[in-house]
Amino acid sequence: MRHVRNILGWLFPVVSALVLVAGGCGRQVSGEEIRGLLQALDGREIVIRLDDGSIVRVRVEEAQAPAGVRDLVEKQVRVEVRTSDGARVMSKIEERRGREDENRARGLEDFHFTGVIQSISSDAWVIGTKTFKVDSRTTLDRGLSVGMLARVEFVVLQDGSMLALEIETDAAKEGRFTGTVESKSVSSWVVGGKTFAIDQKTRLRGILDVGAVVKVEFVKRADGSMLATKIEAEEPEDDHFTGKIESKSATQWTIGGKTFKVDASTKLDSGLNIGTLARVEFIRQQDGSLLALEIETAGRDDFHFAGVVQSIGADAWVIGGKTFKVDSNTVIDQGIEVGVMVRVEFVAQPDGSNRATEIETGGQEELRFTGIAERKGADAWVVMGRTFKVNAATRIERDADVGKQVRVDFVRLPDGSDLATRIKEDRQGKPGESRFSGTVEAKAATAWTISGKTFKVDNNTRIDDRLVVGSRVRVEFVIQQDRSFLALRLERDSGGGR
Numbered sequence: 001m002r003h004v005r006n007i008l009g010w011l012f013p014v015v016s017a018l019v020l021v022a023g024g025c026g027r028q029v030s031g032e033e034i035r036g037l038l039q040a041l042d043g044r045e046i047v048i049r050l051d052d053g054s055i056v057r058v059r060v061e062e063a064q065a066p067a068g069v070r071d072l073v074e075k076q077v078r079v080e081v082r083t084s085d086g087a088r089v090m091s092k093i094e095e096r097r098g099r100e101d102e103n104r105a106r107g108l109e110d111f112h113f114t115g116v117i118q119s120i121s122s123d124a125w126v127i128g129t130k131t132f133k134v135d136s137r138t139t140l141d142r143g144l145s146v147g148m149l150a151r152v153e154f155v156v157l158q159d160g161s162m163l164a165l166e167i168e169t170d171a172a173k174e175g176r177f178t179g180t181v182e183s184k185s186v187s188s189w190v191v192g193g194k195t196f197a198i199d200q201k202t203r204l205r206g207i208l209d210v211g212a213v214v215k216v217e218f219v220k221r222a223d224g225s226m227l228a229t230k231i232e233a234e235e236p237e238d239d240h241f242t243g244k245i246e247s248k249s250a251t252q253w254t255i256g257g258k259t260f261k262v263d264a265s266t267k268l269d270s271g272l273n274i275g276t277l278a279r280v281e282f283i284r285q286q287d288g289s290l291l292a293l294e295i296e297t298a299g300r301d302d303f304h305f306a307g308v309v310q311s312i313g314a315d316a317w318v319i320g321g322k323t324f325k326v327d328s329n330t331v332i333d334q335g336i337e338v339g340v341m342v343r344v345e346f347v348a349q350p351d352g353s354n355r356a357t358e359i360e361t362g363g364q365e366e367l368r369f370t371g372i373a374e375r376k377g378a379d380a381w382v383v384m385g386r387t388f389k390v391n392a393a394t395r396i397e398r399d400a401d402v403g404k405q406v407r408v409d410f411v412r413l414p415d416g417s418d419l420a421t422r423i424k425e426d427r428q429g430k431p432g433e434s435r436f437s438g439t440v441e442a443k444a445a446t447a448w449t450i451s452g453k454t455f456k457v458d459n460n461t462r463i464d465d466r467l468v469v470g471s472r473v474r475v476e477f478v479i480q481q482d483r484s485f486l487a488l489r490l491e492r493d494s495g496g497g498r
Helices: 002-009 014-024 066-070 099-106
Strands: 033-042 045-049 055-059 076-084 087-095 111-120 124-127 130-133 149-156 162-169 173-184 188-191 194-197 203-205 213-220 226-233 238-248 252-255 258-261 277-284 290-297 304-312 316-319 322-325 341-348 354-361 367-376 380-383 386-389 405-412 418-425 434-443 447-450 453-456 472-479 485-492
Touching: 033 055, 033 066, 033 472, 045 076, 055 076, 124 149, 124 162, 130 162, 188 213, 188 226, 194 226, 252 290, 258 290, 304 322, 316 354, 322 354, 367 386, 380 405, 386 418, 434 453, 453 485
Parallel strands: 055 087, 203 226
Antiparallel strands: 033 045, 033 076, 045 055, 076 087, 111 124, 111 149, 124 130, 149 162, 173 188, 173 213, 188 194, 213 226, 238 252, 238 277, 252 258, 277 290, 304 316, 304 341, 316 322, 341 354, 367 380, 367 405, 367 434, 380 386, 405 418, 434 447, 434 472, 447 453, 472 485
16 A cells, blocks of 8 residues: 555645645544544443534443543543544544644545445445545545445545555444344354354353343454454243233233233232333343233333423422422422422222322433533532532532532523532543433334434444333433434343333
8 A cells, every 4th residue: 555655655646635634524533543623432432423413432440540531521622543443542632723733644644434334336436425536546445345445545635536555344333232142053043133253162051042142242343243242041031011911811911002911920910901000020031022921900100200390389299391280289399390300109990090199309311411510609519521400409519510520410490501509529421421210101213202302323323232111221321412312332221110
């Protein structure tokens, strides 16, 4: 490659090439550097948002001080990266300079771009959203095809077009997948419709028969195939669901829109009729179906809800968009006012209304954010550029102060602002990290609704394959500049269930 660059060097004016790349390429990913907005430090990874909205993760090694990285969160950065064990690893990070300074610093270097191959022809390839010319000087990896992730080394011609010097498959990437074993051979397994190669280094743990639910750790190889590094049995977990009985038979019941198999071992409460509100304890079987272990009439302790108080009346409260009747028997914490996050314990009435038995401050459906406290006031705190309202109900711990890393538990109010319910010092948290736990209410290709909140998802979102509507889920996410939530990871929350 070096001799090709030398030949091309005198053909293409440096200034033209640099200006065109600076204007046309924007913040892009290459095998040597990434340029974009440093959105968060997620454990031992940094999360970088590119101009096109996509997210790139880069591993940070133990020897690299995270403190310096924290200072650059929410800033435009340039990251030099290298590949180690199939993953991008940070070599150097610095705040981005102006374009003129950056162009001067680049000198005679050529440029790089990584994207998915969209089309291939004899004289041009479309990769990502960019078109690259190819000719006899272009070096092509074997096995490249449409749909593969590829890395392009290129130069900008005088007419503004881009000539590919080399196109190669992108480095291997690590991943995880959970599914049912469909077939096994000495060289590969099919799990949940995906084929994973195995070799003598693949670690196998547990009972791994065909039909078993397993978790696969793998790396994506240069040819696009996946090599399993570890396969282990996934133990079935009990879960719970509450809903109205819609139909029932000797082999299955439909409750709240979900179908549950029943057999001789299923325990059934007496008095369960169509329309009765029931609580189901169940397990997910290897074929994905739900087997009811027990179905019982839902009791008063089964119903809880968390949300922000929107209105308070003598006989009814509106909390998180839902109306709850209150009476002299309702136990209500002192100091609750409109805008406060509360947890409601309630029972369903025969007429379909909900009667609150207890309303208390707090709740399980709060959001969480970690960062350096920059300013504080009587009605708001600013933490790592984010503004959080505070009021008389906000618990502010003594150790929380400006300049310290703090954790903010908060709720999003109807007007889109964020109200802190608690602020405390947090030395262990990850700056820029936000978390939330709730119940999956809807899922789509671009967004999930979890306990009334919308989280965007994209190709970089890590999603637990077991999650279905009704599952309890824990979300790690970032707050974007438009204040929407982008999920980084969605995983099953074993701490609770419906």
